Amino acid sequence: MSVRPWRDIVRRPSRRIMVGKVPVGGGAPIAVQTMTNTPTEDAAATIDQIRRCVEVGADIVRVSCPTVEATAAMGAICRASEVPIVADIHFHYKRALEAADAGAACLRINPGNIGSQERVREVVRAAKANGCSMRIGVNAGSLERHLLEKYGEPCPEALVESALEHMKMLQDEDFHEFKVSVKASDVFLAVAAYQGLSEVCDYPLHLGITEAGGLQGGTVKSSIGLGMLLWAGIGDTIRVSLSADPVEEVKVGYHMLKSLGIRARGVRVVSCPSCARQGFDVVKTVERLETALAHVTTELSLSVLGCVVNGPGEARETDIGITGGGGGKHMVYLSGVTSHHIDEPAMVDHIVSLVEKKAAEIEAAKAMTLLAAE
Template sequence: MSSHQHVRPWRMIERRKSRKIRVGSVEVGGDAPITVQSMTNTLTSDAQATLRQIAALEEAGADIVRVSCPDVESTQALRTIVDNTAIPIVADIHFHYKRAIEAAKAGAACLRINPGNIGSADRVREVVQAAKDYGCSMRIGVNAGSLEKELLERYGEPCPEAMVESALFHANILRDHDFHEFKISVKASDVFLTVAAYQALADAIDCPLHIGVTEAGPLRTGTIKSAIGLGNLLWAGIGDTIRVSLAADPVEEIKVGFDILKSLGLRHRGVNIIACPSCARQGFNVIDTVAKLEERLAHISTPMSLSIIGCVVNGPGEALFTDVGFTGGGAGAGMVYMAGKPDHKLANADMIEHIVELVERKAEELKAQQDALMPVAAAE
């Protein structure tokens, strides 16, 4: 237990106990960090375009990337893709079980199958054998929009019970074949259905859970739906890897995923900017400044905090808890805070460049401290 959790019990999140699996070089479940993933939207058959997008996702912080494999051309390109990136690649399979077998042979780290449309139990068994033969993990991906016909007839509509029944039925097939390297998702575009299905599944099985609100929508509304659904689950300790499904650039999915985890103190990456909404008291244009700083500091991956507050009402107090802070004042200048303490005055006209320089320098300092501690942590 970390010290801040001990001192502030209201911030404690006790993660659901799950067994750990591997997706290539990345651990999922157990005590492994909650991973963030996205999916490419290029034609997988265009290996170079797909690799460019994978590189952008990796730079944004993605731990795992999924690619769709709808045809033979895609699984043929998969070998080139896998050979030219270090990030684990999940092959997304629908309808054609042979694509899963081809993807396993091509080096996919994980096979995602949707039980509702992969076909018979025999076909699922063949996919399991391929996963065993080529060292893949698997994800059972249940979606409210593609449940098995028999379940829909019995339950009348997609519901948590139907989704969990589908997931457990296919998990049992994997376990009957002595295959345990799998995770499960039970996604819906409806937030209530998604959360209820995951809550029930979390109690029913100990495998890692891949969580997400599927087809959440455009960037703004999709982010809100995902934050509500995933936030509820993560706060309850449910979820080992997350995907935010947005009708937007996949890089935005990674950013939103990390922001959700950061807001709950579950994962930290990059600069966490604390900023006021601004009002008539502001000593500088807060909104414009924060937008520019967010863009200029996007390259920093070291976890750290920056407060940008328009006036002295909350500025000094927020700065107490941030690595770097700036509080607006009068006469076109404000105060810079370092590690919570007033450090020097700064003219508004110079603030962007100066704050970027301060944050970059602080990030290097924090990274050096972290790197110095790593051998000690390894020895323990």
């Protein structure tokens, strides 16, 4: 039994599918996804944006395929990408066929929006032939007319019913390699829809608050909605939808998962908001450290506290800590224990060096463990 049951997250059981080489659902790590915003026809620009997203941890990247020219570029894009590519398809089922043949690992498509069941059957054949999974993406802003007439407005029941209708079209073709999303810009609507869908199916769920807004507002809005769902154990992949560089979406996604203790990548910084007691400029120090430590992917923790009120307590819980002291000399903690003082001018470089050393030690220990297990 956990000694801290109040922070346990019990994930919703779901079946597992594969998006390329990435397992989704069935207890697999929650995957972080983003979407390119370059013209897909410009393969070089799209490949470069995908590369930058992968550098900060993107597991899956979605690419829009609205035209023949876009799907023509998909072959080069998929070959160049280190992570699976999801082809975003709307209405034009032939784009799905082309994208599957070009190497897309997953097709984001709503079967009911591409026409007849025969067209759905063609897409399923292409998906099976190319080892593609699919994502059904229901959106409150584009609900089917009959559901709007039935319910009067977008509501959780309408989103769930739409998802079930699309799911049935794939199930009727004996295709089950798909995940589902029921996104809305309204946080309460999205959360309620996901909660409802989680109760009536065991397919993996892709989480997102759609059209969330800019970097700051969208981060807050997405964190509230996705945080509620993730804390309840709902969700197998996430995408933070921001009007910002896709790289920022990935970073925010990892910060969410890290904050909930679900999945970590890189350095988790614990820092105070600063006040008149601070022995050094906490805000600028944290900014410099986050930039200087962006290349570290090993999971470890760093506390940066401006004074001795909460500093020692926080430092006891982190791998490395720094607490502000008097006279420009600050206390450094290693593994929660006081270690030595450091002068302020050398502080940032010194902390970066300690973090890099600790990361190397952690990776070496992992390697030894793997070697011993072989």
